[in-house]
Amino acid sequence: xxxxxxxxGGLVQAGGSLRLSCAASGRTFSRYTMAWFRQAxxxxxxxxxxxxxxxxxxxxxxxxxxxxxxxxxxxKNTVYLQMSTLKPEDTxxxxxxxxxLGFGTDRDRYDYWGQGTQVTVSS
Numbered sequence: 001x002x003x004x005x006x007x008x009g010g011l012v013q014a015g016g017s018l019r020l021s022c023a024a025s026g027r028t029f030s031r032y033t034m035a036w037f038r039q040a041x042x043x044x045x046x047x048x049x050x051x052x053x054x055x056x057x058x059x060x061x062x063x064x065x066x067x068x069x070x071x072x073x074x075x076k077n078t079v080y081l082q083m084s085t086l087k088p089e090d091t092x093x094x095x096x097x098x099x100x101l102g103f104g105t106d107r108d109r110y111d112y113w114g115q116g117t118q119v120t121v122s123s
Contacts, residue, residue, distance in 0.1 A: 004022055004114035006022045007020070011120045022114055025077065029074060032053055034051055034072060035049060035105070036049050036079075045095065088122070088123045094116060095113055095115075
């Protein structure tokens with residue numbers, strides 16, 4: 001089993017920044033792809049960013065390219081999402097997830113999920 005715990009969410013003004021963290025335990029974190037997804041009220045859970053096991057490959061949703069950066073520290077079993085130039089449309093619950101199968105952006109391939117952390121961007 002894997003436990004994922006997100007932190008770092010909060011309320012921020014448009015144009016501001018936040019850094020989300022996701023701490024993993026229970027499995028060999030460094031072997032697996034990690035990703036961030038988000039879900040706004042009344043909407044589906046959408047892909048935000050993914051990073052492969054070594055950190056050498058990343059992928060981003062078009063809506064966050066150039067503003068968000070995903071990174072990981074395998075020594076700390078932690079993945080991060082640095083969010084900059086935040087917009088009100090970034091408001092959502094942000095979830096981290098772990099993929100034991102490979103590397104991808106489809107939420108159905110992700111086996112383990114955190115409980116989510118709320119990010120609210122005011123205009």
